[in-house]
Amino acid sequence: MxxxxxxxxxxxxxxxxxxxxxxxxxxxxxxxxxxxxxxxxxxxxxxxxxxxSFMSLDDLVNSMVKWIPSELYIDNYKKALNVLKFQETLLQTIMVAGVPAVVQMVMSSIIGYGFARFDFPLKRMWFALMLATFIIPPQVTMIPTYLLFKDYNLLGTLQTYIYPALFGQGLKGALFIMIFYQFFKKLPIVLEEAAQIDGAGYVKMFYRIAVPTAGPAFIIVFLFSFVWYWNESGLAALYFGNQLTILPLELQRFTDSYARLYPAGTPGSQLNEAIKMAGTMLTIAPLLIVYFVLQRWFVEGVDRSGITGE
Structure with a gap:
């Protein structure tokens, strides 16, 4: 028992x-x-x-309606699409976020590989200066950079994003260099030594050995860079003016744009929270789609790149 x-x-x-x-x-x-x-x-x-975002005005003011709308009211999205000029603005946003993200991904990989594989004079000093650019808030350098772009007549063009990315100093550029640096540092050097014996140069070793093994790092850097450029409304407003726009900028101007498009006194001119939420959903929907499509590679890239808390 x-x-x-x-x-x-x-x-x-x-x-x-x-x-x-x-x-x-x-x-x-x-x-x-x-x-x-x-x-x-x-x-x-x-x-x-x-x-x-699918609630009508009657549902919004009805305290009995909480999570299930009485009907799927899609007019909120129709108005939000018109206010955001969605198709045109979406294409510009993809260009503004995608092109610098690709440039920054390529250049960060080259710089990270250089720090990981080569010894050169004052290497530690240059590495420390590179890290310092990540620590300094962008608000500190915003006005000097604006004046520099103004002197070179670059304001209102995508080049204000491309040139910093081209030199490894795009948005959070130091972080991406660090990701590639850590990734290439873990790469067995015997692979490159074997390639050198076979007559391969440094360029060939980079794109034939280093790049194929760093796939997760490329994915994570591109996704993070793309999202940061997508959401950067402050620099976009400062550098682009009225020549280029992005969805987050149009979302900030949503109330004023709605008032111009639907003047007071016209049928359905009243702006409510449901319409604003529909506009917000349209702004973040492309990013959600990108994440769900690349979720598996995104998680693998975060795991192998060692990013936490960013």
């Missing part, structure tokens, strides 16, 4: 607390509860915004 009770208690303890590499029920309960709670905190604003 005592043996039966002891065996039952032992099995219960193993089930609840786990044994060896097997996690117990209590540990799993705590972990999954934390994951669900954290996930809810992140998803709640997005779900709330998505649901409310």
């Amino acid at each position: 005592n043996r039966s009770i002891g065996a039952l208690l032992s099995r219960t303890r193993k089930l609840l607390l786990g044994v060896g590499e097997n996690d117990g029920f209590i540990f799993k309960l705590v972990v999954y509860s934390l994951l669900i709670g954290i996930g809810f905190i992140y998803l709640y604003p997005l779900l709330f915004m998505f649901v409310n």
Whole structure:
């Protein structure tokens, strides 16, 4: 009898607390509860915004309607599409975010490979200066950079984004150089030594050996850079003026643009929260689509590149 009770208690303890590499029920309960709670905190604003963007004005003022609209009111999205000039603005945003992101990805990989593989005079000093550019807030250099671009007649063009990226100093450029530096530092040097014996030069070793093995790093750098350029409305407003625009900029001007497009007194001219939320959903929807398509490579890139908290 005592043996039966002891065996039952032992099995219960193993089930609840786990044994060896097997996690117990209590540990799993705590972990999954934390994951669900954290996930809810992140998803709640997005779900709330998505649901409310389909509500009519009657649903918004009806305290009985919370999460399920009485009908899918798509006129909010029709108005938001017109206010944002969505098709034209989306193409400009993709160009403004995509071209510098590609340039920055390529140049960061070259600079990171140079720091990882070559020894040259004052290497540590140049590396420290590169890291300092990441620490200095962009607001400090915003006005001097603006005046520099003005002197060279670059304002209002995409070159204000491309030239800094071309020299490894685009948005968060030092971080991306560090990612490639850490990635190439882990690459076994014997592979390149074998290629040198076969007569390969440094350029050939870079694009035949280093680049194919750094696929996750390229993906993560491009995605992070693309998202940062996509959301950078401050520099875009300062450098582009009225020549170029992006979706976040148009979202900031949403109220004024709506008032011009739907003057007061015309049918359906009243701006409400549902229309604003529809505009916000249209602004972030392309990024969500990109993330879901590249999710597997994104997670692998973060894991292998060692990025945390960014």
